[in-house]
Amino acid sequence: MSNQSKREYLESCRARYPARNRAGKSAMIDQVSDTMGWNRKHTIKALNRVVSLGPKAKKRGSKPIYGEEEKKVIISIWKSSEQPCGKLLKPTLPLWIESYENRHEKITPKTREKILQCSARQLDRITAPHKLGLDEKRGRRTGRTSHRIKTAVGVRCGPWEVDEPGWIEADTVSHGGGSSSGEYMNTLTLTDIHTGWTELGALWTQTAGELSKGLQRIEQRMPFELLGFDCDNGSEFLNETLERYLLKRNNPVKWTRSRPYKKNDQAHVEQKNYTHVRLLLGYGRYGNIELKEMVNDLYENAWLPLRNNFTPVMKLIEKTRVGSKVLKTYDTPKTPCDRILECEKVDEQIKAKLRKKRDELDPLELSELLESKLAPILKIVEEIERERAEQKAWAEEALASAPAGAGSVPASVAIAPSASTTPAPAETPCKTALKEA
Numbered sequence: 001m002s003n004q005s006k007r008e009y010l011e012s013c014r015a016r017y018p019a020r021n022r023a024g025k026s027a028m029i030d031q032v033s034d035t036m037g038w039n040r041k042h043t044i045k046a047l048n049r050v051v052s053l054g055p056k057a058k059k060r061g062s063k064p065i066y067g068e069e070e071k072k073v074i075i076s077i078w079k080s081s082e083q084p085c086g087k088l089l090k091p092t093l094p095l096w097i098e099s100y101e102n103r104h105e106k107i108t109p110k111t112r113e114k115i116l117q118c119s120a121r122q123l124d125r126i127t128a129p130h131k132l133g134l135d136e137k138r139g140r141r142t143g144r145t146s147h148r149i150k151t152a153v154g155v156r157c158g159p160w161e162v163d164e165p166g167w168i169e170a171d172t173v174s175h176g177g178g179s180s181s182g183e184y185m186n187t188l189t190l191t192d193i194h195t196g197w198t199e200l201g202a203l204w205t206q207t208a209g210e211l212s213k214g215l216q217r218i219e220q221r222m223p224f225e226l227l228g229f230d231c232d233n234g235s236e237f238l239n240e241t242l243e244r245y246l247l248k249r250n251n252p253v254k255w256t257r258s259r260p261y262k263k264n265d266q267a268h269v270e271q272k273n274y275t276h277v278r279l280l281l282g283y284g285r286y287g288n289i290e291l292k293e294m295v296n297d298l299y300e301n302a303w304l305p306l307r308n309n310f311t312p313v314m315k316l317i318e319k320t321r322v323g324s325k326v327l328k329t330y331d332t333p334k335t336p337c338d339r340i341l342e343c344e345k346v347d348e349q350i351k352a353k354l355r356k357k358r359d360e361l362d363p364l365e366l367s368e369l370l371e372s373k374l375a376p377i378l379k380i381v382e383e384i385e386r387e388r389a390e391q392k393a394w395a396e397e398a399l400a401s402a403p404a405g406a407g408s409v410p411a412s413v414a415i416a417p418s419a420s421t422t423p424a425p426a427e428t429p430c431k432t433a434l435k436e437a
Contacts, residue, residue: 006036010046017047070114071126073100073107078127086120089127093118149238156230156256157265160193164345166227167193167254169269170215172206172236173277177285177385185286185295187277188214191269195339196313197223198272200304202295206234208241215245221300223340223350228254232266276307280374284381285388294377302370309337310363 001009013032020028033043066074077096078089093115101107107115118126160167173187174180188201188211199222201214219226229246231237238257246253258265280303281295312333320327334342337358341351 001035009035014047014049066114066118066122066126069111070118073097073111073115074118074123074126075130076100076104078123079130083127083131086122086124086127089123090118090120149240149243150233150257153238153255153257155259157259157262162194162228164227164343165192165195165197165224165340168226168229169193169266170229170231170237171266171269171273172203172211172234173273174206175281175284175286177283177287177388179285182287183289185291187281187295188218189269189272189277190215190218191272192224192336193268194343195336196268196315197308197336197340198276198304200276200299202292202299204289204292206236208236208239211236212241212245215242223354224346225251226253228256230256230258230266232258233260276303281377282381284385286381287384288380291377291380294373294380298370298373298377302366302373305361306363306366306370307336309335309358309361310366311335312338 010032013028017025017028029040029043029047032038032047033040036043036046038046074089074093077093077100078084081089081092081096084092097107097112097115168190170191171189173189175185175187176182177184183205186203186206188203190199190201192198199218201218203210203214243255246255263270286295312335314330314333316328317331318329320329337354340346340354
């Protein structure tokens with residue numbers, strides 16, 4: 001109920017209230033209390049015109065001590081001093097107020113006295129409205145913006161009910177080789193819910209800017225428009241950079257997120273993380289920045305055309321629980337490209353481009369191209385893993401040879417833990433499994 005509706009409703013009740021008997025007045029008090037959310041004592045005062053609503057209503061309590069003149073000085077010094085809390089701002093004001101007078105304007109003795117006697121808690125109340133970060137003129141932003149974004153981005157869980165491509169689940173895959181120290185490559189995975197079409201992009205680190213650039217690069221080559229974007233709760237997704245990219249466009253994207261620590265909310269993209277990324281690149285550390293463009297070239301020119309155009313996938317139609325077992329029913333296997341071509345909501349021009357592009361591709365040539373592009377990548381990764389193993393062995397040997405009681409010997413190089421599997425044995429079965437599939 002709007003404030004205008006509340007005022008009109010209250011005036012209507014006030015006009016009828018005096019003419020009612022005791023039982024009628026009691027019933028009206030109950031009705032107004034339920035409608036307005038007031039207790040009975042306040043409702044009685046409002047019906048008797050003791051209290052009112054709107055800007056003319058009398059506020060209870062003492063009058064404010066600090067006016068706009070004092071607040072202007074306090075806020076100006078607070079912004080210039082990097083927005084400290086009230087307990088730090090109080091001792092800051094005496095140190096900065098003279099400089100403020102020299103730079104801006106003279107302050108009257110009465111205003112100076114009020115500013116210096118302001119308590120730390122009152123300073124927090126004065127500066128609180130300017131910490132919201134909603135306006136760039138209010139100074140630098142403070143606090144974690146991901147908390148604000150989490151409240152704005154809705155949680156999505158349960159089965160998807162979409163009948164057209166463009167609704168995407170997104171996730172990132174780390175290629176740190178079992179360690180999060182230092183810089184290394186990551187993969188951005190996007191999976192379309194309706195068709196199973198999957199896009200991959202290599203990222204160097206998981207910063208917000210790097211992820212937005214990777215998403216923009218992927219979106220330019222996707223055969224359909226991005227309608228919905230569902231991600232997890234990681235800081236690489238829940239940030240203002242991605243917020244501007246998804247929402248500050250002509251056609252804003254429907255942005256949702258999964259529940260924290262519920263990986264099955266993103267089962268579609270989690271599956272592709274394994275079949276499209278891990279089985280191809282393994283679990284080694286991609287710590288050379290040259291690998292980013294090499295992997296992007298592998299994704300765009302060999303791997304993704306092969307998977308999206310010539311690799312059928314199945315979609316889950318129904319799940320039925322029988323006792324302790326869950327029976328799953330799947331549809332006929334089709335390639336993601338075929339599913340797009342069969343969708344009635346996809347434009348015919350897009351379908352014609354897809355048919356023309358697929359006719360120009362040869363799956364055996366793509367498979368051979370994949371092997372030729374993958375070999376130098378794995379060679380670099382094997383070299384990185386070999387160096388990591390040598391550094392780890394050196395550190396363990398130095399620690400073992402240290403005299404008793406001397407304590408641990410610090411290594412000159414930070415040693416990151418090795419990947420869960422050795423490079424060579426891990427990569428060969430992965431590729432073999434792909435060929436057999």
